[in-house]
Amino acid sequence: MPELPEVETVRRTLTPAIGARITTVWDSAKGLHMQRKPPRAKLKTLAGATITGVRRHGKYLLVDTDGPSLLVHLGMTGRFCIHRAGEPRHNHTHLVLGLADGRELRFTDARRFGQLDIVEREREREHAGLALLGPDALVDGVDPDALLAVAKRRKSPLKIFVLDQSVIAGVGNIYASEALWRAQLRPTTRAHKLTLPAAKRLAAAITETLTNALENGGTTLSDFVAADGTKGDNVDYLWVYERDGEPCLRCKTRIKRSVLGGRATYYCPRCQTA
Numbered sequence: 001m002p003e004l005p006e007v008e009t010v011r012r013t014l015t016p017a018i019g020a021r022i023t024t025v026w027d028s029a030k031g032l033h034m035q036r037k038p039p040r041a042k043l044k045t046l047a048g049a050t051i052t053g054v055r056r057h058g059k060y061l062l063v064d065t066d067g068p069s070l071l072v073h074l075g076m077t078g079r080f081c082i083h084r085a086g087e088p089r090h091n092h093t094h095l096v097l098g099l100a101d102g103r104e105l106r107f108t109d110a111r112r113f114g115q116l117d118i119v120e121r122e123r124e125r126e127h128a129g130l131a132l133l134g135p136d137a138l139v140d141g142v143d144p145d146a147l148l149a150v151a152k153r154r155k156s157p158l159k160i161f162v163l164d165q166s167v168i169a170g171v172g173n174i175y176a177s178e179a180l181w182r183a184q185l186r187p188t189t190r191a192h193k194l195t196l197p198a199a200k201r202l203a204a205a206i207t208e209t210l211t212n213a214l215e216n217g218g219t220t221l222s223d224f225v226a227a228d229g230t231k232g233d234n235v236d237y238l239w240v241y242e243r244d245g246e247p248c249l250r251c252k253t254r255i256k257r258s259v260l261g262g263r264a265t266y267y268c269p270r271c272q273t274a
């Protein structure tokens, strides 16, 4: 599932589309996120608009134009790529923006957990998804004092706390396990038990984990690709994720897998004690 480093990789690889004019808009008319259909009539208003920028907040992408902005969430299996117009379309293509220069921006999503929407830039914070988001983990950074202040009011396990997009936008299931390993914190520790030194370790660990993953082009477990079709290499650099039964890279103890909030969680039972 694409998290901040993957979505940021897509954002960066989409920048060659800036300056291009959208001439045609095609959509599959199929429902995406929670069976909701993308707003067809609003999507059509992109025709004639010129792409002026590509932004990201948490796991949301925003393609700005001189008209409205296109909001994209990749969900689990979403891809948003630049193609030549003549290339065959993937079976699960849901949106095609034809560009005046002969390229196309295509959104494909096999499992259809992704989202497409149109927002007005001045009112984008009213969008249900964007309205909930806390500070972006990389753009805004993770402030240990702010993190600690919120943690003190929460009784949820740390892993679930870190996944809460209203606390930190951009961290998902893979990097939550990775960051907690780096910070030597147990995923099941209650958030309100966090100390200031632990909050500082956690904030630094989140930043390092996401920065390194971004430098490696993101983590491709199955579907994720950049907008130019490249897969990410970060899967080769994961400390604990899907490494259950293998030795901890810090203390050699076998990595354990558990389920927290319905999501697979990986940790070292020996050196993640706090």
Ligand SMILES: [Zn+2]
Binding pocket: 248, 249, 250, 251, 252, 253, 268, 269, 270, 271, 272
């Ligand atoms: Zn260990």
